[in-house]
Amino acid sequence: MKRVLFIDRDGTLVKEPADEQVDNINKIDFLPGVFTYLGKIAREYDYELVMVTNQDGLGTSSFPRADFQPVHDLIVRSLESEGIKFNEILIDESFPEDGLETRKPGLGLLQPYIYGDYDLTNSVVIGDRLSDVQLAKNLGSKSIFIGDNRDEADYCVSSWNEIYRILGDGLRKVDFKRNTSETNISLSVDLDGSGKSEISTGLHFFDHMLDQIARHGGIDLQLKVDGDLEVDEHHTIEDVGLALGQAIGQALGSKKSIGRYGFYLPMDESSARVALDLGGRPYFKFDCDFEREYVGDMPTEMVGHFFKSLSTELKSNLHITVKGENTHHKVEAAFKGFARSLRMAKEQNNSGVLPSTKGSL
Missing domain, CATH: 3.40.50.1000 (HAD superfamily/HAD-like)
Structure with a gap:
C-alpha cells in the first residue's frame, strides 16, 4: 500500500x-x-x-x-x-x-x-x-x-x-494492518519504546515469545490477531512474521543513523548465536533441531518459519544457530537472541549517516 x-x-x-x-x-x-x-x-x-x-x-x-x-x-x-x-x-x-x-x-x-x-x-x-x-x-x-x-x-x-x-x-512508530482470508492482524510498533507489550494471537506460548522480542528488543508492541486456528497454527504464526517484518521496516525509514548490525545470547544450557544485518538484502539461515513437536501450543517447526517470514519482509540478513538440550530454552533463546540483535541494529547514533558505502540500503 x-x-x-x-x-x-x-x-x-x-x-x-x-x-x-x-x-x-x-x-x-x-x-x-x-x-x-x-x-x-x-x-x-x-x-x-x-x-x-x-x-x-x-x-x-x-x-x-x-x-x-x-x-x-x-x-x-x-x-x-x-x-x-x-x-x-x-x-x-x-x-x-x-x-x-x-x-x-x-x-x-x-x-x-x-x-x-x-x-x-x-x-x-x-x-x-x-x-x-x-x-x-x-x-x-x-x-x-x-x-x-x-x-x-x-x-x-x-x-x-x-x-x-x-x-x-523513520517515524519510528507505525501502525500496521494485514488482513487476508486467513488472518486479520492489527499491530503497533514503537522502535524507541520501553519494552511494553499487549499481545493476543490466540497462541499463548507464541504470545510469550513475542513479548520477549518487545521486552528485550526495547520496542513497544501492540498486536491483535484473529486467525483461522481451527484450521492450523501455520497461518497465524507466518502472517505475524510477515506483518512484523513489514512494520519494523517502515518504522526504520531510510535507515540513516542506525547501527544496522546485531549479535547474541546464552539461555541456561542453551546458547543462541544470532547475526542480523538490516542492510536490505533478505537472506535467512536457521540451524536448530528440536526434540519436541510442540512447546505449549506452538509447533516448533514454525519457529524457523516465523523468523524466515519476518526476515524476508524486513529485508534483513538473519542467521540463527541454537544449541542445547531443553526445547523450551532453545526456542526462547532464539527469540531473545533475535530481540537483542534487533535492539543493537535499530539504535540510532544521531550521525545522520547511512551505514553503507553503497549509498542506499
Missing part, C-alpha cells in the same frame, strides 16, 4: 503574506530549504506527494481567478524544476462560512485516498495550521506542524530540514 505526504501550500511551501493572499508574483517567497529538502524527500523516500490547499478568494470579484492561476502555476513549475512533482494538486476555493466538506479539515477532496489502495495510517499531513493537524486526525494519519509548538500535532518543526530528518529517520 502506498504512503502519501499531504502538503499544504501557503505557510508550508511558500510564506504566507500578512493579508493571507498569494495573489501576485511579487508575493511568492518560498520557505527556506523547501527546494533542497522536499527535493530530497521526493527522490529518496517512498511517498506520493499530494498538495491540498484551501484558497480563499480564488474566483472572487476582487481577486479574479485569472490573477491567481499564474501565481499558482509559477509555484508548481518552480518546484517541478527541482524534481518536486506532485502526484495530484487538490484546491478548494470555498470560504469557511460555506461549510463545505471539501474544505480542510473536511475529507471531501480526499475520497480517492480514503477508499483507494493507500496506507493512510502511515501517511503524513504537513501544514502550518490547526486545520492541517485536524485533517491528519480525520484521515487517521500522522501530522507535522510547521510553527510554534502544538501539542495536538505528532511532530512540531521549524524547518524543512527537520521534516526531512523525521521522515528519513
Whole structure:
C-alpha cells in the first residue's frame, strides 16, 4: 500500500503574506530549504506527494481567478524544476462560512485516498495550521506542524530540514494492518519504546515469545490477531512474521543513523548465536533441531518459519544457530537472541549517516 505526504501550500511551501493572499508574483517567497529538502524527500523516500490547499478568494470579484492561476502555476513549475512533482494538486476555493466538506479539515477532496489502495495510517499531513493537524486526525494519519509548538500535532518543526530528518529517520512508530482470508492482524510498533507489550494471537506460548522480542528488543508492541486456528497454527504464526517484518521496516525509514548490525545470547544450557544485518538484502539461515513437536501450543517447526517470514519482509540478513538440550530454552533463546540483535541494529547514533558505502540500503 502506498504512503502519501499531504502538503499544504501557503505557510508550508511558500510564506504566507500578512493579508493571507498569494495573489501576485511579487508575493511568492518560498520557505527556506523547501527546494533542497522536499527535493530530497521526493527522490529518496517512498511517498506520493499530494498538495491540498484551501484558497480563499480564488474566483472572487476582487481577486479574479485569472490573477491567481499564474501565481499558482509559477509555484508548481518552480518546484517541478527541482524534481518536486506532485502526484495530484487538490484546491478548494470555498470560504469557511460555506461549510463545505471539501474544505480542510473536511475529507471531501480526499475520497480517492480514503477508499483507494493507500496506507493512510502511515501517511503524513504537513501544514502550518490547526486545520492541517485536524485533517491528519480525520484521515487517521500522522501530522507535522510547521510553527510554534502544538501539542495536538505528532511532530512540531521549524524547518524543512527537520521534516526531512523525521521522515528519513523513520517515524519510528507505525501502525500496521494485514488482513487476508486467513488472518486479520492489527499491530503497533514503537522502535524507541520501553519494552511494553499487549499481545493476543490466540497462541499463548507464541504470545510469550513475542513479548520477549518487545521486552528485550526495547520496542513497544501492540498486536491483535484473529486467525483461522481451527484450521492450523501455520497461518497465524507466518502472517505475524510477515506483518512484523513489514512494520519494523517502515518504522526504520531510510535507515540513516542506525547501527544496522546485531549479535547474541546464552539461555541456561542453551546458547543462541544470532547475526542480523538490516542492510536490505533478505537472506535467512536457521540451524536448530528440536526434540519436541510442540512447546505449549506452538509447533516448533514454525519457529524457523516465523523468523524466515519476518526476515524476508524486513529485508534483513538473519542467521540463527541454537544449541542445547531443553526445547523450551532453545526456542526462547532464539527469540531473545533475535530481540537483542534487533535492539543493537535499530539504535540510532544521531550521525545522520547511512551505514553503507553503497549509498542506499
